[in-house]
Structures are given as structure tokens and as C-alpha cells.
Amino acid sequence: xxxxxxxxxxxxxxxxxxxxxxxxxxxxxxxxxxxxxxxxxxxxxxxxxxxxxxxxxxxxxxxxxxxxxxxxxxxxxxxxxxxxxxxxxxxxxxxxxxxxxxxxxxxxxxxxxxxxxxxxxxxxxxxxxxxxxxxxxxxxxxxxxxxxxxxxxxxxxxxxxxxxxxxxxxxxxxxxxxxxxxxxxxxxxxxxxxxxxxxxxxxxxxxxxxxxxxxxxxxxxxxxxxxxxxxxxxxxxxxxxxxxxxxxxxxxxxxxxxxxxxxxxxxxxxxxxxxxxxxxxxxxxxxxxxxxxxxxxxxxxxxxxxxxxxxxxxxxxxxxxxxxxxxxxxxxxxxxxxxxxxxxxxxxxxxxxxxxxxxxxxxxxxxxxxxxxxxxxxxxxxxxxxxxxxxxxxxxxxxxxxxxxxxxxxxxxxxxxxxxxxxxxxxxxxxxxxxxxxxxxxxxxxxxxxxxxxxxxxxxxxxxxxxxxxxxxxxxxxxxxxxxxxxxxxxxxxxxxxxxxxxxxxxxxxxxxxxxxxxxxxxxxxxxxxxxxxxxxxxxxxxxxxxxxxxxxxxxxxxxxxxxxxxxxxxxxxxxxxxxxxxxxxxxxxxxxxxxxxxxxxxxxxxxxxxxxxxxxxxxxxxxxxxxxxxxxxxxxxxxxxxxxxxxxxxxxxxxxxxxxxxxxxxxxxxxxxxxxxxxxxxxxxxxxxxxxxxxxxxxxx
Amino acid sequence: xxxxxxxxxxxxxxxxxxxxxxxxxxxxxxxxxxxxxxxxxxxxxxxxxxxxxxxxxxxxxxxxxxxxxxxxxxxxxxxxxxxxxxxxxxxxxxxxxxxxxxxxxxxxxxxxxxxxxxxxxxxxxxxxxxxxxxxxxxxxxxxxxxxxxxxxxxxxxx
Numbered sequence: 001x002x003x004x005x006x007x008x009x010x011x012x013x014x015x016x017x018x019x020x021x022x023x024x025x026x027x028x029x030x031x032x033x034x035x036x037x038x039x040x041x042x043x044x045x046x047x048x049x050x051x052x053x054x055x056x057x058x059x060x061x062x063x064x065x066x067x068x069x070x071x072x073x074x075x076x077x078x079x080x081x082x083x084x085x086x087x088x089x090x091x092x093x094x095x096x097x098x099x100x101x102x103x104x105x106x107x108x109x110x111x112x113x114x115x116x117x118x119x120x121x122x123x124x125x126x127x128x129x130x131x132x133x134x135x136x137x138x139x140x141x142x143x144x145x146x147x148x149x150x151x152x153x154x155x156x157x158x159x160x161x162x163x164x165x166x167x168x169x170x171x172x173x174x175x176x177x178x179x180x181x182x183x184x185x186x187x188x189x190x191x192x193x194x195x196x197x198x199x200x201x202x203x204x205x206x207x208x209x210x211x212x213x214x215x216x217x218x219x220x221x222x223x224x225x226x227x228x229x230x231x232x233x234x235x236x237x238x239x240x241x242x243x244x245x246x247x248x249x250x251x252x253x254x255x256x257x258x259x260x261x262x263x264x265x266x267x268x269x270x271x272x273x274x275x276x277x278x279x280x281x282x283x284x285x286x287x288x289x290x291x292x293x294x295x296x297x298x299x300x301x302x303x304x305x306x307x308x309x310x311x312x313x314x315x316x317x318x319x320x321x322x323x324x325x326x327x328x329x330x331x332x333x334x335x336x337x338x339x340x341x342x343x344x345x346x347x348x349x350x351x352x353x354x355x356x357x358x359x360x361x362x363x364x365x366x367x368x369x370x371x372x373x374x375x376x377x378x379x380x381x382x383x384x385x386x387x388x389x390x391x392x393x394x395x396x397x398x399x400x401x402x403x404x405x406x407x408x409x410x411x412x413x414x415x416x417x418x419x420x421x422x423x424x425x426x427x428x429x430x431x432x433x434x435x436x437x438x439x440x441x442x443x444x445x446x447x448x449x450x451x452x453x454x455x456x457x458x459x460x461x462x463x464x465x466x467x468x469x470x471x472x473x474x475x476x477x478x479x480x481x482x483x484x485x486x487x488x489x490x491x492x493x494x495x496x497x498x499x500x501x502x503x504x505x506x507x508x509x510x511x512x513x514x515x516x517x518x519x520x521x522x523x524x525x526x527x528x529x530x531x532x533x534x535x536x537x538x539x540x541x542x543x544x545x546x547x548x549x550x551x552x553x554x555x556x557x558x559x560x561x562x563x564x565x566x567x568x569x570x571x572x573x574x575x576x577x578x579x580x581x582x583x584x585x586x587x588x589x590x591x592x593x594x595x596x597x598x599x600x601x602x603x604x605x606x607x608x609x610x611x612x613x614x615x616x617x618x619x620x621x622x623x624x625x626x627x628x629x630x631x632x633x634x635x636x637x638x639x640x641x642x643x644x645x646x647x648x649x650x651x652x653x654x655x656x657x658x659x660x661x662x663x664x665x666x667x668x669x670x671x672x673x674x675x676x677x678x679x680x681x682x683x684x685x686x687x688x689x690x691x692x693x694x695x696x697x698x699x700x701x702x
Numbered sequence: 703x704x705x706x707x708x709x710x711x712x713x714x715x716x717x718x719x720x721x722x723x724x725x726x727x728x729x730x731x732x733x734x735x736x737x738x739x740x741x742x743x744x745x746x747x748x749x750x751x752x753x754x755x756x757x758x759x760x761x762x763x764x765x766x767x768x769x770x771x772x773x774x775x776x777x778x779x780x781x782x783x784x785x786x787x788x789x790x791x792x793x794x795x796x797x798x799x800x801x802x803x804x805x806x807x808x809x810x811x812x813x814x815x816x817x818x819x820x821x822x823x824x825x826x827x828x829x830x831x832x833x834x835x836x837x838x839x840x841x842x843x844x845x846x847x848x849x850x851x852x853x854x855x856x857x858x859x860x
Contacts, residue, residue: 009795016803017791017810019738019778026737166838168742168750168804217740217804218838251743461802461839593798593844600841601801627747627836635829635842643843 001647004474004655007593011466011485012215012459024172024186024214025248032174033058034103035237035247036110038096039257040088043122043325043620047088050096053112059100061113062236069203073229074196080291080328082201082232088117089290090325091620092257094229099237099245122325122620126287127265131323133288134296136303138549140377141314146279150271154351158268158343159686162615163261163608164624165332166632167460169217171226171258172248175234182235185212188227189219190498191456191488197228198235212489216460220605221331223460224500225293226258255625259330260615262298262321263287264339266306268347271314275355277348277366279314282306284340288321289328295321298329300429302336304553305666307375308344309386309421311368315375326617331500333602334665337424338609342687345420345670350683358403359674360419364390367421378542378552382650386421389561389583389646394419396642397563397581406678415578417565418674422667425554426659427503430544434537437497441511443472443519445529451476451519453485453512455496457504462661463594464504470590471509471654475516476523494532502558502659505590506650511535513654538652556650558659559585562667564607566675573694575611575676577638584663585646588656592645595660599643602664608633609665610672614688709770712736712780722768726760727751729767730777738778738807742836749835752808753777759815759834778807786814789856794848801839809835813849821860822853 015021038061040047052061064071064083071085072078084095095115100106123129147153173186182202188194191211199209211231216223230247237245249257264286271279284302288295303319352362368374370383394400402417409415427433442454453472459465465485473483486492496508515533522529544551565579582603589595612631615624624630643664649656669687677684680697707718711734718729727744730736730753739762742750746761753762754776781787790810793799800806809832816823816831823831828849829842837845853860 007798010798010800012803013795013798013800014791016800017794017806018782018787019736019807021803022737023740023804025741026731028735029732168748168802168836168838169740170742216802218802220838251745463798463801591798597798597801597840597844600843601839602841604841605838626745627743628745632836632838633842634833634836635846636833638841639826639829641841641843 001592002588002655004470005589005592007591008466008470008480010463011469021215023169023217024174027174029246032244032246033099033101033237033241034106035097035099035234035245036106037094038098038110038113040084040091040093040095042088042117042119043091044120045088045117046086046120047095048116051114053109055109059109060241061096061098062240063096066236066240067201068239069201073232074200075225075228075293076296077292080229080293082236090327092327093290094233097233097237099241124324124326124617124620126285126322126324129322129324132320133292133323134299134321136299136319136549138303138315138317138375140375143279143281143314143316146314147271149273150278151273153269153271155269156347156350156685158266158346160264160339160342161688162263163332163613164255164615164630165220165222167218167220167222170249170251170254171223171230173227173230173234174244174246175231175238176244177238177242181208181210182238183210183212184231184235186214186227187216187223188213189223189458189460189500191490192495193225193498194228194231195490198231201232202235202239210491213458213487216458219460220333221335222258224331224498226330251627252625255630256622257327259293259328261332262329262339266340266343268343270347270351272351275357275365277310277312280307280312282317284317284319286321287324287329289324289326291328293328294330297429298331298336301425302340304375304425304429305337306340306344308341309368309423310366311372312375325620327622333605333662335501335662337666338669341422341666342670346673346685349674353683360390360394363421374553376553377550381540382556383648384559385585385646385648386559386561389559389585390421392644393561393563393581393583397565397579399563402565412570413567414570414679415565415567416675416679417563418671418678419563420667420671420674421561423557423559424502424659424663424666426506426556426558427554428501429553430546433507433535437535439497439507439511439535440494441496441508441515441533442494443515443531445519447526447528449482451483453483454493455508456488456493457496457508458488458499462598463591464499467505467590467594468509468512472512472516475513476520502662505660506653506658509654509657555652556658558663560663560667562671564668564671564675566679568676568679568694570698573691575691575694577607579640580607580638580668581642582664582668583644583646585648586660586663587650587653587658588647589645590655590657595645596643598661599664600641603641603643603668604633604638606665606668607638607672610669610687611689614690707767707771709773709775711775712777718767722766724767725763726753726765726767726770727762730762736777736779740804740807742804749808749812750805752811752835754811754815757818759812778811781811781814786856786859789859790814790852793852793855796851797844797847799840799844799848805835805837809837809845813852816849817853817860825850
């Protein structure tokens, strides 16, 4: 293990464990107004008159007419309104915001507001939707020829459902307008996303907008784009009321109104010759919900990953994100990858079964190697350690023996074991880092030798402040105590990009390492110094062509192999995970325990995605809008969980590190469903697959 | 008829005279400004608002202030001054078990209640003992390990 990988106490450990850390909900509320959104109760409707009860003094209602700038939230496209403009597109669509000094009075008044709706026909199933938001296609090789030459062609459909981020701290923030300057502070991942959105909606110059992150209680993507929406709404109220406005969602509101993981419908046609995949022809359909938010970039990642880790010489993918009248889906750790990786991993197991091969052998036989072309005709420039990782995980889980034993089971309890081999592309897709993000970081040294790390990177629990400190202090060869990483404040920090896409250590950390090397060379005792470092695109990358979707979509990939073992009670349908093993290649860990914590946490979220977490929109209503109805894992479900790291230096990352955070959310769900189909001796095509699904399956088999 | 509730909060005598139907959670956070107790769901599912009442772990969102006559309430602010906390704190640190931290005050109090009733728990007993407290970040392995370490290092404290 490299010295830097040795775990250190996390910098935010004590303030959090002692209860002293102040999340936005913990800040003093004296003199503030509490805000609560008026949300649509119709899935699709025009609305006219809004009848308000008589508002006591100091209580105000704001809507689209009160937005001083543009009534659109800047995300990727600007179609999400700050407040609905005459039409609502989903149940929960914000129409207006009621604010006042007593939260309970605000809630009572809100119930008395009447909205006149003229109901329109909603669309809930993306397969029936006529409104396409985005199309992303891949066309590689000669697909017609591949299918003409095939020994056999397989075709199947796959479906994955909504998943809720379920961070323990709900979305919340405070807006304050003082002396012509709007300050937003709160729970958020991407200060500069919020910055751009607030400036546009409020019509304010950049110098009159300031965004500050407070201690953030988990994000997982759920605080990537959503805080931009909430910030614009709160800002409108703060602007007019001239008082600080605090909006902190309760769990129900957070679950019905904030972004989820996109539901997916995929159709795969796969051409096989001599037990090798020679072509894939894939339709990927993502349910975007009512507005576009991040669907374009989520879809891109899904389309790129649709062929899995496999070397597929002839590939056609038609990706589409369509509008439906449910709450918009957006970013969720994995970001479009988990859906198509689920589909391709299941497809490969089904083909292997038909060919009479073990699924893992069949997958390894088709896996890409270093130097092979990627799905976008880029290149796997760096080692693909999948075979060695697979060997480790299969051995640890005793996969082959168990697979042999778990056949032709007829008793009440039936066991199964399954595996998945996946990757996650590190950093922004395509030219994002170069053309959109253009990251800048700074190191500011004071006269007394303290070094301040200035980036927009946010710590929401993933340990970024600790790891960035380690990168800088290790490079400068000074104690961690001499380096300061504070919560980002856009008045102080440059735009180093959002904290998303498993990019922070690989991209921002690398810039910091370069800056620290320069500071070390130029270090002058007793003088204040400032070092600025700008993003440089790696020169080995094959340029990405956004129109044809070709080239290197990512500089490199993080790899993982997952095995899950289950026992199913055929009387009750109960699925018990009796073992779970994962091996992860994230380059050199900057902090071994932080990385292990990331891998274990993501692993459990993905196990939840596979066999527990079911969220449905029934006629547009999110039915599972509480922790009573939406069940996330507790400490007892996955007790036999084993994570190992496969360490290979990534030469372009700081100390050999590459992307980590999202990787564990990709593979465990398909491994789980593979285990369930093994136990039930069948083939399965949807996630999640919960006890109720087992019961339905067993009933049908009878 | 008395319209006040007398109870002890982190060792201090308190007389509560507000709405007896107020949730202990809200009274702690809004009235006593003890914000270490977190609100995650307000329906007793997540455990972020866990506090110790008369030695037992409670979801403070489900406790009415009126029910606390004579009770001894301990929050993370009180517990963090104890020797047992110091052992748990070090154990959590040793395995980097604190990520976003929102569940952690409740998780630490759940750890305390578990060890108080069972100073030498098995891994399974630890898992059951903290199963009323949701954590979305860690996957629980590190927290389970931390409680195990605390049980060992705090030998004799519980």
C-alpha cells in the first residue's frame, strides 16, 4: 500500500459525531421566513385563478409573476420553470411559494389555497409518450452484416424502476437578499450550478450572487441539479420579502418533488457466432419525467455503457429520453449506467445459459482488453484488470462450487449465486471537462505558511475535504494541519466544476497536485503566494465527436466485479442475501478507508436497487413517499458484505487515483438479480425484483 | 392542575410549559436549540432523532412532551461529555465510520444503548441493535466494526 492510501482521521469526524456540525436545518431561524411550496395536485393541467386565503401581515405568496429575471432554471436546457407558467406537468410541479414567520401557520394557509385546474390528458408510460426530449445514437461497424453472419440471434426486453437517493438530510437551503446581493446557503453538491441558475432567474450580475455550501447530509446525485430549482424559488421570496427565507423539505415533499433515478426500458438484439458476441442492436428508452433537467447527460452515459464491458465490433444503440407526466428524474450515483449495465449483464447471462456455458466464462470470453475499441470507437488506453479481479471474487465467494450445487432445487429454501462485470467511465462524458467545465483551482499560501485549498468541490460525506487535503499536503510534504479545505463559498473559490461524475479526485485532485508541485518549487518562506491551475485535456485522448458520438468518451474507466448469493423462501417470497462480494479498481486509493466506505455504501445502495427499493408512480402520484413505504437497507439485510480493492496506478490521476464514487452503484443489482434467477431456475428481466415478484413468479410457474 | 412538565435534560432540571403535544424532537431543536438531534422522517422510521429517555433509545419524533414528567432525557450534546462517548468516538474514527454524519448522533446513541444492555455483543447483535437507525452512506460495515471496537476498548465501561 502506498503511504498516501493509509487512512487518516476524517477532518469532519469530530464535529459530526459530537452533534456540533451545523447542517442548514440547524442554523438559527430568528428573523427568518419559512417557505412552503404550492404544488400541483394534477399530473397535467392548465391552471387559472389561484385563490388565496387572507394572508396575515408578514405572510406572502409568490409565483411566476414575481420572478425578476428569467422564469427558467438553468440546468442543461432551460425548460424547468422556477414556478409553473399556466400549465403543470406533474403532481408536485411548483406553482408558487408561501412564506411567513411561523412554519405551522404557513402550512395551514397553504391548505386553504385553491387552484382552478383544467385537466389535460397525462402520459405516464414513456413507451406511449410522443414527446422525445433527446436522442443519442451509436453506430459502429456493420450491424447488418453481423446479424446476417450470426449463428443465432437473441432478443429480449428489460426494465428498471425509479430509485430514490434517500440521503438522510432532505434538500434545504436559505436565501438572503442584502444590499443588492443574493446569498444562498445550504445542502448542495454544485455551488456554481446554483450560482448560474440564481443569476439568470433573478437577473442579477455575477458579483451580486453568492452561493455557500453548508455541511451536507448526503447527496448521491440528488443534490446535483435540484438545489438550483429550490434556490431560484427561495431567492424570489427573499428578494421581495427582504427577509431571509428558509426552505427545508420534510421527507414526503423531498420524495415526491425531487429527482430520482430514471426508469428504463431496453430492448436488446444480440448476434452470436462461435460463442462470441459479434453484434448488438440496442434500443434504450429512459423515462425523463416532466422536464429535461439532466436527462441528456444521463442518457449519454446509459447509451455508452449499453454494450457493457464487452468488445462488440458491430454496435448500434438508439437511445432516447422521453417526456412523461411524473416528477423529473435526474442524477443518481451511477448516472444512467446502472440501467443499461443491468440490461446487458442479464442479457449475457441468458445467452450463456442458452449456449450451455457458465455466464462468467462467457462474459470473460467477450470482455474488452486494453487496446480494444470502446463502444464509441475510442480506446481502452489502460489495463483492463477484469480477469484478475474476477478470479479474486469468484474464489472469495466460492462461486463455481456454489453454482454447481444450486441446481434443480425443489425445497422451500432455494439458493442462487450471480455475478456482474461492469465499469464506470471516469469524469464528464466526452469533451465536458474541456468545453463545459474548464476547471480552475487555486492554492493560497499565507505569510505564516498555511495553505488554503480553493475549489468548488463539496464534501457531502464522501470525504472529499480530507482527500483533497491529503493530496495537497502530501505533495507539499507538509502536515495536514498546515492545509485548510473549507466549505466552498463562490465569493472565495474559483469554479472547479461540480462535485459529480466521479471526477473530483481524478480531475480536481490532479489540478491541485499540479498546483502543489508548482507551489513547492516556488515556495518562499514568509511571503503570501497564490497559485492558479487550469484544466488541460489529456493529449492521449481520441477527440470526442459529439455529433457522431465517436472518440474517447472518458479518459479511463473504473472496473468492478460483483458476486451476490441469495436464499429465497419459496413459501413467503422472502429474499435473503447471504453473501455479497465486490472487487473494485479505482486506481490508487487516496485514503483506503474512505474508498472502502464509498464502495460498501454504494454496494448496499445497489443491492437495494436490485431487491428492495421499489418506487412507483400510480397515475402520477409517487406512492412510496416515506421511509415506511420506500424501504432502504438497514444494518441487518446485508451482513455478509465483502469489499476488496484491486490497486493499479492510473498514470494521469493524483498519486495514481481515478474515479471511485459511482462505481459500486453499477454492478451489485444485476449480480443480485442473476442470483435470484439462479435460485428460481429461470431468466429475469427487471429490477427491482422483490418478495412480491418472487410470489408472483412462483404462482405463475405452478 | 399543573400545566407544566418537569424533566431532566442532559442532567439539568427543566420545566416545560408549552404545548404538551409538541414532539420531543421539535422541543429539543427549536426550544432548547439542541440541534445535534436530527430530523430525518418524523415518523419513527429513520432513527436520526434518537435520544435516550430513562436509559432507553427513543425516536424523539414520536415522543410527546407531555409524556416526559420525571423523565431523564439525554441527547448527543449530553452524551458527548461522557467517557463512553469518548470511546465510541475514537472507535468510529478509527474505521472512518462517519460519512455525511446526519445519522451519526442517533447511531452513537443507539450504540450506547446496545452496549449498556449488552457490553459484549456479537456482530449480529450489533446489527440488530442499530437496525432502527438508517444510514445511507456507509453500508453499515464500518459502523458495526466501530461498535465492536468500542466494546473491546471500553471494557468495563459498560
